[in-house]
Amino acid sequence: KSIPSDEQYHPKNTLDAEVCTSKYMQHCYWNATRKPPPPQFLQALREYEALHQRCVGNHNLTELFVAGKVPEGCKYLVWKEQDGKGNQIMSLVSAFIYSLLTKRTLLTMPSLGHVDGSLHHLLCEPFPGSSWKLPPDFPLDAMLQQTDVQWDYFHKVDNLTKNGSESYLDASSTISPSRLYITLSNYNVPDHEDRRFFCPAEQTLLSRIPWLVLKSNNYIAAGFYFLPEYRQALNQLFPDRAMFLHAGRYLLNPRNDIWGRITRFYDGYLLNADKKIGIQVRSWKPEYNPILSEHILRCATLNNILPNVTQEDTAPPTKTPPERVTVLMTGLVAQYHHDVREKYLRNANVRGDSISVLSPSSEGVQQTGDVEHDKKALADMWLLSFMDDLVSSPKSTFGYVAHGLAGITPYVFVRWGFEDYTQYNGCERSNLAGPCYIDTPHGQECPLDPPGTRIGDPNAAVPEIQHCRNQWGVGVFPG
Amino acid sequence: KSIPSDEQYHPKNTLDAEVCTSKYMQHCYWNATRKPPPPQFLQALREYEALHQRCVGNHNLTELFVAGKVPEGCKYLVWKEQDGKGNQIMSLVSAFIYSLLTKRTLLTMPSLGHVDGSLHHLLCEPFPGSSWKLPPDFPLDAMLQQTDVQWDYFHKVDNLTKNGSESYLDASSTISPSRLYITLSNYNVPDHEDRRFFCPAEQTLLSRIPWLVLKSNNYIAAGFYFLPEYRQALNQLFPDRAMFLHAGRYLLNPRNDIWGRITRFYDGYLLNADKKIGIQVRSWKPEYNPILSEHILRCATLNNILPNVTQEDTAPPTKTPPERVTVLMTGLVAQYHHDVREKYLRNANVRGDSISVLSPSSEGVQQTGDVEHDKKALADMWLLSFMDDLVSSPKSTFGYVAHGLAGITPYVFVRWGFEDYTQYNGCERSNLAGPCYIDTPHGQECPLDPPGTRIGDPNAAVPEIQHCRNQWGVGVFPG
Numbered sequence: 001k002s003i004p005s006d007e008q009y010h011p012k013n014t015l016d017a018e019v020c021t022s023k024y025m026q027h028c029y030w031n032a033t034r035k036p037p038p039p040q041f042l043q044a045l046r047e048y049e050a051l052h053q054r055c056v057g058n059h060n061l062t063e064l065f066v067a068g069k070v071p072e073g074c075k076y077l078v079w080k081e082q083d084g085k086g087n088q089i090m091s092l093v094s095a096f097i098y099s100l101l102t103k104r105t106l107l108t109m110p111s112l113g114h115v116d117g118s119l120h121h122l123l124c125e126p127f128p129g130s131s132w133k134l135p136p137d138f139p140l141d142a143m144l145q146q147t148d149v150q151w152d153y154f155h156k157v158d159n160l161t162k163n164g165s166e167s168y169l170d171a172s173s174t175i176s177p178s179r180l181y182i183t184l185s186n187y188n189v190p191d192h193e194d195r196r197f198f199c200p201a202e203q204t205l206l207s208r209i210p211w212l213v214l215k216s217n218n219y220i221a222a223g224f225y226f227l228p229e230y231r232q233a234l235n236q237l238f239p240d241r242a243m244f245l246h247a248g249r250y251l252l253n254p255r256n257d258i259w260g261r262i263t264r265f266y267d268g269y270l271l272n273a274d275k276k277i278g279i280q281v282r283s284w285k286p287e288y289n290p291i292l293s294e295h296i297l298r299c300a301t302l303n304n305i306l307p308n309v310t311q312e313d314t315a316p317p318t319k320t321p322p323e324r325v326t327v328l329m330t331g332l333v334a335q336y337h338h339d340v341r342e343k344y345l346r347n348a349n350v351r352g353d354s355i356s357v358l359s360p361s362s363e364g365v366q367q368t369g370d371v372e373h374d375k376k377a378l379a380d381m382w383l384l385s386f387m388d389d390l391v392s393s394p395k396s397t398f399g400y401v402a403h404g405l406a407g408i409t410p411y412v413f414v415r416w417g418f419e420d421y422t423q424y425n426g427c428e429r430s431n432l433a434g435p436c437y438i439d440t441p442h443g444q445e446c447p448l449d450p451p452g453t454r455i456g457d458p459n460a461a462v463p464e465i466q467h468c469r470n471q472w473g474v475g476v477f478p479g
Numbered sequence: 480k481s482i483p484s485d486e487q488y489h490p491k492n493t494l495d496a497e498v499c500t501s502k503y504m505q506h507c508y509w510n511a512t513r514k515p516p517p518p519q520f521l522q523a524l525r526e527y528e529a530l531h532q533r534c535v536g537n538h539n540l541t542e543l544f545v546a547g548k549v550p551e552g553c554k555y556l557v558w559k560e561q562d563g564k565g566n567q568i569m570s571l572v573s574a575f576i577y578s579l580l581t582k583r584t585l586l587t588m589p590s591l592g593h594v595d596g597s598l599h600h601l602l603c604e605p606f607p608g609s610s611w612k613l614p615p616d617f618p619l620d621a622m623l624q625q626t627d628v629q630w631d632y633f634h635k636v637d638n639l640t641k642n643g644s645e646s647y648l649d650a651s652s653t654i655s656p657s658r659l660y661i662t663l664s665n666y667n668v669p670d671h672e673d674r675r676f677f678c679p680a681e682q683t684l685l686s687r688i689p690w691l692v693l694k695s696n697n698y699i700a701a702g703f704y705f706l707p708e709y710r711q712a713l714n715q716l717f718p719d720r721a722m723f724l725h726a727g728r729y730l731l732n733p734r735n736d737i738w739g740r741i742t743r744f745y746d747g748y749l750l751n752a753d754k755k756i757g758i759q760v761r762s763w764k765p766e767y768n769p770i771l772s773e774h775i776l777r778c779a780t781l782n783n784i785l786p787n788v789t790q791e792d793t794a795p796p797t798k799t800p801p802e803r804v805t806v807l808m809t810g811l812v813a814q815y816h817h818d819v820r821e822k823y824l825r826n827a828n829v830r831g832d833s834i835s836v837l838s839p840s841s842e843g844v845q846q847t848g849d850v851e852h853d854k855k856a857l858a859d860m861w862l863l864s865f866m867d868d869l870v871s872s873p874k875s876t877f878g879y880v881a882h883g884l885a886g887i888t889p890y891v892f893v894r895w896g897f898e899d900y901t902q903y904n905g906c907e908r909s910n911l912a913g914p915c916y917i918d919t920p921h922g923q924e925c926p927l928d929p930p931g932t933r934i935g936d937p938n939a940a941v942p943e944i945q946h947c948r949n950q951w952g953v954g955v956f957p958g
């Protein structure tokens with residue numbers, strides 16, 4: 001399949017095409033429904049790439065960071081990984097969107113000890129001509145010990161403006177730091193003060209700080225829509241609202257060895273299917289629970305994703321040729337895949353379909369940091385994203401990456417892991433194609449903004465944001 | 480695919496075709512190389528079927544057996560199962576061949592308690608119009624307690640002829656029993672006296688006994704060639720020497736539920752392959768041993784069964800379209816299949832083939848007697864037999880069934896399970912397509928025959944029989 005070059009995310013680059021095949025071949029694998037990159041986003045990418053090249057250049061980033069300095073016209077955002085690969089991707093994509101919105105240069109830093117399994121090692125360099133990797137000896141952790149977290153700084157500004165004599169802008173001018181550490185995670189901060197990040201005044205404060213460091217496990221990008229300025233910019237960049245899809249297809253290209261795994265699996269096991277269904281089974285418990293298999297089958301058959309089986313020994317008259325349905329099941333525990341496979345091997349089905357159930361890996365337990373394990377995780381997400389339809393586990397950022405990249409509104413299991421799941425059809429179509437921002441702010445107060453300013457809850461003024469159906473959090477509504 | 484009806488093993492029978500699809504569809508699945516049933520064998524089958532129908536008829540077999548009586552012109556062979564499904568099939572096919580040679584009626588008796596998993600329950604009734612199943616209350620075990628084993632009887636004849644006054648034929652006429660229990664197994668009998676079964680005089684003695692009961696775990700049929708009379712008959716029945724293939728394709732047809740499993744797996748997972756390789760991994764130890772995976776890969780790559788992998792990240796220029804090679808790996812332990820699959824997912828290969836590695840089951844441990852387990856075993860053997868080429872574990876009757884049905888001379892692992900396997904290319908083409916008779920007689924004396932009569936070792940006079948290459952035992956040489 002060839003694709004007009006103005007529909008590629010990446011500028012034509014023969015050398016890079018060898019180093020990173022996925023950038024230039026990804027479009028051969030997605031379901032045919034065209035989701036072309038918006039021209040405004042492509043233009044923003046080209047501008048960002050120029051900025052990145054200029055602000056990385058030959059600068060000694062370590063020296064600049066330690067000194068709290070920046071070259072003329074440059075500001076930086078250092079991204080720090082947290083939790084599993086799905087969580088990492090949530091925050092990495094969010095960091096990139098934030099960089100686009102705030103004209104910061106995105107730099108990545110692996111966890112010490114996990115360098116090889118780090119995302120920035122597993123993914124291709126996204127930006128032509130200059131790297132996004134900080135050097136391994138970049139003194140990030142050492143410096144962070146002397147660096148304020150966002151709410152410490154916000155409190156300082158609060159204190160200076162408490163008597164009302166000074167505006168927060170004036171007050172902050174004397175205490176604005178050169179580095180600030182932003183954490184926005186699923187872990188509780190008292191009064192959720194980390195989420196003041198989403199207040200307009202706080203964004204103005206942050207915009208003045210040369211070096212920001214972001215640590216998050218969340219898809220905070222959805223929250224950017226709550227800020228009027230960003231909302232306007234996002235609507236220009238992504239008129240189709242497919243923010244994660246476009247940013248992900250641009251940013252998350254796996255390196256050639258992982259791409260090889262992905263395409264070898266696809267070509268060897270999935271190529272000849274007439275219909276490809278992905279089922280992502282996230283079981284947070286490592287023990288096999290037969291109820292989950294029943295739940296999966298209930299969802300698949302009651303929603304006509306897969307046919308019911310017949311109870312007789314003899315096969316019903318089959319279509320000739322039968323429709324070939326391939327089910328790609330990912331998950332840590334192999335038994336769920338075995339159960340579904342066995343169901344359709346033991347019995348014929350009422351549609352006379354030829355059904356194959358495959359699993360690209362079965363790792364048993366999460367081993368984030370183990371290179372081969374992490375490669376498989378990335379490969380599995382991409383493979384899922386090539387399916388024609390998806391069934392996902394709720395609350396799993398792993399699944400979010402898959403349907404986010406695919407641009408598919410997935411079925412999501414309802415009452416997953418609860419015994420009363422039989423009260424429902426097992427799963428329900430989600431309302432959103434992208435990830436949910438799980439730990440989204442709710443009625444978060446913004447004390448530095450005009451009185452009454454609250455952010456975080458979906459409302460009529462921000463129709464782009466909706467609660468995720470059956471899941472805690474908000475996401476971008478495709479409209 | 481339609482096939483001329485004179486090349487079907489079974490007489491056209493619309494009702495039976497519904498009850499037992501495999502009889503009339505098996506030819507659609509084997510590798511194209513035609514191995515048509517020899518006309519002499521087909522004629523013998525039709526004669527046998529008539530005999531079976533006549534001698535089963537409305538007779539009360541239980542009463543006849545207890546009384547040691549038979550209807551005019553009838554003699555019976557009762558087959559008793561022993562060990563795993565492969566072992567059982569070895570002796571069942573042998574019993575059927577013996578029935579053909581000796582004009583006995585073959586009847587089958589399940590182990591008590593294992594009725595549902597019994598072969599005679601998993602296989603279709605082979606003989607049109609009358610059953611081969613003995614009633615569940617047939618008092619086989621009770622009667623066997625009062626029944627001589629073959630060497631007990633042979634000793635009695637020995638004793639009567641010891642002083643030389645009487646011929647063994649005269650001597651036996653007074654003591655010839657109405658029932659005799661024949662055991663011929665891998666378990667040691669002192670001086671291997673069970674194997675006197677293969678002596679010509681003993682065969683004459685046995686021919687006079689109305690009811691024989693056979694318990695064996697072995698492919699004793701290969702030994703029938705040692706008996707001049709049988710040898711001549713076998714060469715007429717099977718001019719192509721494919722005794723197991725023809726008898727097996729006639730006799731071993733799985734019932735519709737198992738046939739459904741087989742064809743669903745084939746159609747869903749194997750249909751689109753350009754080349755289908757079967758690898759049967761029999762590991763007698765339940766613990767995973769990584770050396771076996773290396774052994775399998777050594778065999779496959781050094782014998783050009785599968786390509787070597789490349790060491791670079793980038794794939795070599797692939798053929799367009801690449802050759803689709805599907806590897807069907809059977810075995811109790813899933814890890815060997817995972818290892819081989821992972822090898823070809825992680826790396827590209829030098830031939831640019833698209834390689835998929837599949838396993839139809841992973842049962843962990845042998846559970847003979849468990850119905851679903853036994854169904855899978857039978858299904859796996861048949862699936863293997865549909866491959867274009869086979870790699871087998873040595874000494875495994877499970878593998879013998881697969882390549883015997885296929886008529887494929889398999890690669891067999893050399894030094895399987897031994898650390899010094901690396902001295903060899905991992906495996907070697909066998910010299911035989913059918914099973915080995917593992918516990919074959921060696922220089923067995925025949926005291927009732929003319930002095931010097933010994934049977935069992937391959938020799939110039941019996942060119943049909945050869946030692947199995949790299950395996951203990953003898954088999955039928957295709958010539």
Ligand SMILES: Nc1nc2c(ncn2[C@@H]2O[C@H](COP(=O)(O)OP(=O)(O)O)[C@@H](O)[C@H]2O)c(=O)[nH]1
Pocket residue numbers: 083084085086087088281282330331332361363365366367368373374376377378380395396397398399
């Ligand atoms: N290969 C693979 N790994 C998985 C799968 N499910 C979970 N994991 C592992 O467990 C981690 C889960 O963390 P994360 O990706 O953040 O997703 P989440 O915990 O579901 O939100 C993954 O990154 C993998 O390391 C799967 O289906 N396939």
Ligand SMILES: Nc1nc2c(ncn2[C@@H]2O[C@H](COP(=O)(O)OP(=O)(O)O)[C@@H](O)[C@H]2O)c(=O)[nH]1
Pocket residue numbers: 562563564565566567760761809810811840842844845846847852853855856857859874875876877878
């Ligand atoms: N389904 C399945 N079962 C197997 C396999 N290998 C061994 N088994 C089980 O273990 C038994 C082995 O006994 P048998 O068939 O007599 O073969 P042998 O022991 O290899 O000579 C089989 O009948 C099955 O119950 C396999 O590849 N697939």
